[in-house]
Every structure is written in C-alpha cells, then in structure tokens.
Amino acid sequence: MSLNIKETIDGSFQLVGADFTHAGEASTQLKQKLAELGVPDGIVRRVAIATFEAEMNAIIYAAAGWLHYCITPQSITIQVVDMGPGIENIELAMQEGYSTAPDWAREMGWGAGMGLPNMKRNSDIFKIDSVVGEGTTVEMIINFP
Amino acid sequence: MNLSEIIKILEATVIVQPDTEDFNIQRACSADLMSDVLYYHAPDSLLITGLTQLSVIRTAEIVGIRAIAFVFNKTPDAQIIEFAQKKKIPLLSTRFCMYTAAGKLYEAGLTGC
Ligand SMILES: Nc1ncnc2c1ncn2[C@@H]1O[C@H](COP(=O)(O)OP(=O)(O)OP(=O)(O)O)[C@@H](O)[C@H]1O
Numbered sequence A: 001m002s003l004n005i006k007e008t009i010d011g012s013f014q015l016v017g018a019d020f021t022h023a024g025e026a027s028t029q030l031k032q033k034l035a036e037l038g039v040p041d042g043i044v045r046r047v048a049i050a051t052f053e054a055e056m057n058a059i060i061y062a063a064a065g066w067l068h069y070c071i072t073p074q075s076i077t078i079q080v081v082d083m084g085p086g087i088e089n090i091e092l093a094m095q096e097g098y099s100t101a102p103d104w105a106r107e108m109g110w111g112a113g114m115g116l117p118n119m120k121r122n123s124d125i126f127k128i129d130s131v132v133g134e135g136t137t138v139e140m141i142i143n144f145p
Numbered sequence B: 001m002n003l004s005e006i007i008k009i010l011e012a013t014v015i016v017q018p019d020t021e022d023f024n025i026q027r028a029c030s031a032d033l034m035s036d037v038l039y040y041h042a043p044d045s046l047l048i049t050g051l052t053q054l055s056v057i058r059t060a061e062i063v064g065i066r067a068i069a070f071v072f073n074k075t076p077d078a079q080i081i082e083f084a085q086k087k088k089i090p091l092l093s094t095r096f097c098m099y100t101a102a103g104k105l106y107e108a109g110l111t112g113c
C-alpha cells in the first residue's frame, strides 16, 4: 500500500491522570489511523511505541494532559502536553533505568525507567520541555519514507 | 513456530483461543515491565510475562505481539480476558516460571526478539 496522505491531518486526544482503563486508547487509535493511511508497519510501530510511552507518562505523573498530532505527507508530529509536577532534572530522567514511578503504577507494569529513552530511540526528532509546578511537553517527529 | 506447538511445550491452558489454526509465532520475549517490552520491536511474537494487568494487552497491541503466555498458572480478571478476545490476542497460562518457560521454547527453536 502506498502512502495516502494528500493534506495535513491533525487532531487531539484528552488524557486523564490515573485513568488506567482508557490508558493507551489514544495511541492505539493513532496507530490504526496511520495504518489506514498506508504508513509502513515499521514506522507505525515506532510512532505507536513513542506515543504510548508519552501517553502513559502523562497519565501516571500528571492530573491531565493532551495528545496532539499533525500528519503531513512527509512526517508525523506528536505533542504530549501535561499539567503535571514537571521534571526537575531532565538529564537524569532521560537515563535508562531512572524512575520515580509510584507503587500503583509499578503494579500495572510501569517504572522500568525506559519510557523517555524509548521515545527518543523511536523518534527522528525528540524534544522535551518541563517547568516544575507547571507541566511537561514532549514533542516527537517521525519521518515517513 | 505454530501456537499449538507452544501450547504443548508449555503444557499450557488456553484462556483465549486463537481465531485461526494457522497461528504462527516468529520470536519471543519475556518481561514484567511494560517499557522493557516496548524496547523491542516485536511483531508476530509471543510475550512471556507474570503481569496480568490490562496494560499487558494494551502493550501487546501497540508493539504487535500476537500472543501472551502467563507464568505460574496466573490468569487475568474476566474483563481483561474479554479485552484480549476483542483484540484477538490469544492468552495462555503455564505452570512453569518465566526462566523455565523461556528456556523450553528457546530449546525448541523459538529465538529472542
Ligand atoms: N510527564 C512527566 N511529568 C513528570 N515527571 C515525569 C514525566 N515523564 C517522566 N517523568 C519523570 O522521569 C522519570 C523517567 O521517565 P520514564 O518514562 O523514562 O520512566 P518511568 O515512567 O519511570 O518508567 P517506564 O519505563 O515505565 O516508562 C519518571 O519516573 C519521572 O520521575
């Protein structure tokens, strides 16, 4: 299947903190959308993994957030904005294995300290911005072939 | 490797049946932490895990894991089983621990992700 993207497609999903029942739905829907648009499997998977990790962080660490996406014929940009506690030391948070995940998230299988590294690894461009007491924004761009 | 062979090797109970007999598994990985699973690009693989939460099914769907085997005879709650059915992800339960389950499958030729 060839890429079937003629114009810019954008949209948003609302994320609710600690809502584990719906956690992952935004990423799953975005994954399906990209597959329908004819984006190759390997790239769909990279987007899905990176988006899911960002979605989960917003749900685990913040009270609320948004997932915005913008798809063009060349690439997809995903922005996850949360109204959470922010990250004091981004360099430390980016290290593989570093985690402050609370016990209730660990019981659900989170807290490996691999989320941010997985986002970076699967993105062509990865940016993170955080203000303590205000929130965190992660922006990821993944190019299409 | 066909899923039926995996079921035999793991002496597994089938919690969610595959929707086809021709259910092929290419590789396997084992983890209890979801981001360790998300480290792999593991399409058409089997996940061996001790975690029976909803996150496991979500994670499987995101990375394209085709089937899940729970160790120590663990079984997820009814609503999680229902969710896996909806997502067409077969679920197995084996009495073996993660190390033994993985070892048995590796020995039979199923390689890592
Ligand atoms: N959106 C966020 N708001 C506040 N803190 C965050 C946010 N995202 C990450 N962090 C901090 O950075 C740490 C590392 O995040 P990362 O996603 O890499 O691992 P994790 O969430 O702890 O575990 P997992 O491997 O399950 O993702 C977190 O434990 C947390 O302290």
Ligand SMILES: [Mg+2]
Pocket: A053, A056, A057, A111, A114, A115, A116
């Ligand atoms: Mg995380």
